[in-house]
Amino acid sequence: MNAHTSFPASEFVAAMRQRQWADSSPQAMVCRRVIDETHDVKTFVFSAASDRMFCFNAGQYVLLRLSIDGLNVTRAYSVSSPPTRPLDLHITVKRTPGGLVSNWLHDNLRSGDEIKIEGPLGSFKLDGAASEKPLFLAGGSGITPLMSMLRMLTDRASDLDLRLIYSVRSPRDIIYKSELNALAARFPNVEVTFLCSKGDSSWAEPSGRLNGPLLLRLVPDLANRTVYTCGPELYMKAIQASFDEVGIEPLAYYEESFGGYAGGAAPDEASAISSFVHFTKSGIEHCCAPGETLLDAARKCGVYVPTACQQGVCGTCRIAKLSGEVSMCDLGGLxxxxxxAGYVLACCSRAQGNVSIDL
Structure with missing residues (x-):
């Protein structure tokens, strides 16, 4: 028998903890690879410049801190890789028409580039006491946090009875299609259904938009499922309406919403209200343009408000409202x-008359 040096378990655990990120402060991350997923979606693979492991819960997101044309910007993106693979971190980004960050990432970020990433953040994560029958409902790029969950479960060879229904516009918009098909073929307890709102003649799977009867047909044991769902705001509303339509409540329901219009009142509705924002600490009073958010007003006045998702989800732009009324579309950020306590989200709040803000 060859002699070997023993390494106590406690020392091994301590050594591993030293390699983990100790907090959620911004860390230097190096882009190692860029993967083309679809015609307008790319996955960016990062590892820590300090050779540390990234620890998080499946479903959480990170903040990318970037400098674009001299402007410091922050955006939130769900982690699409699983926590079972802590040496790298994946974010999957859909190019958005007119989107500052998504277009910059697609056009400029290359292997070897270094950026700052902060996290993990977010309460959307796989419950440790989850049902034995999780149902994942994804719309568009809302597949990303659910993919992290699915990859984690299959990495662990979980025997949970798992269903995924993934809604997209057309077959060419399916992200991770090959991998999802491979996982479903490898794990008999995993069932994947693609639902295209615009199928073509070669499309053999269901077509149309998800509604109550279709959801119940695809998942007959709907009442015995724990639901995890993510997608644009309109998709999330459709999911809620689907459950209401068939009069069924799942065992538990967890959601993460992003994308789409994040405002409270629409611009044409807000135009009839003459509104002013008073930034008390800065001593600035601003007359709001129709549909203008508090974040827009602050930027015009040179008042700094930290931001990330700009969609009412992450809560980074939380500010204290001292008086007045706002219309707000909070998607979980508060x-x-x-x-x-009187806090509002600057990114999706619009003044309704005179409003005072503690900034």
């Missing part, structure tokens, strides 16, 4: 305690 807790009930925040709302009781």
């Amino acid at each position: 807790t009930s305690e925040d709302k009781s």
Whole structure:
């Protein structure tokens, strides 16, 4: 028998912890690879410049801190890789027409480039006490946090009875199609259904938009499922309407919403209201343009407000409202305690009359 040096388990654990990120402060990350997923979606693979492991819960997101044309910007992206592979981190980004960050990433970020990433953040994560029958419902690029969950479960060879229904516009918009098909073929407990709103003559799977009867047909045991769903705001509303339509409530329901219009009142509705924002600490009073958010107003006045998702989800732009009323579309960025304390989200709040902000 060859002699070997023993390494106590406690020392091994301590050594591994030293390699983990100790907090969520911005870390230098190096882009190692760029993967073309679809015609307008890319996955960016990062590893820590400091050779540390990234620890997170499947479903969480990170903040990318970038400098684009001299402007410091922050955007939130779900992690699409699983926590079972902690040496690298994947984000999957859809190019958005007119989108500052998504277009910059697609056109400029290359292997070897270094950026700052902060995280992990977010409460959308796979529950440790999850049902034995999870149902994943994804719309468009909302597949990304659910892909992290699915990859984690299959990495662990989980025997959970798992269903995924993935809604997209057309067959060419399916992200991770080959991998999803491979996972479904390899794991008999995993069932994947693609649902295209615009199928073509070669499309053999269901077509159309998800509704109550179709959801119940695809998942007859809907009432016994724990639902995890993510997608644009309109998709999320359609999911809620589908459950209402068939009069069924799942065992539990967890959602992450992003994309789409994040405002409270639409611009044409807001135009009839003459509104002013008073930034009390800065001593600035601003007359709001129709449909202008508090974040827009702050930027015009040179008042700094930290931002990330700009869609009412992450809560980074939380600010204290001292008086007045706003219309706000909060997609989970504020807790009930925040709302009781008078906080609002600058990115998706619009003044309704005179409003005072503690900035």
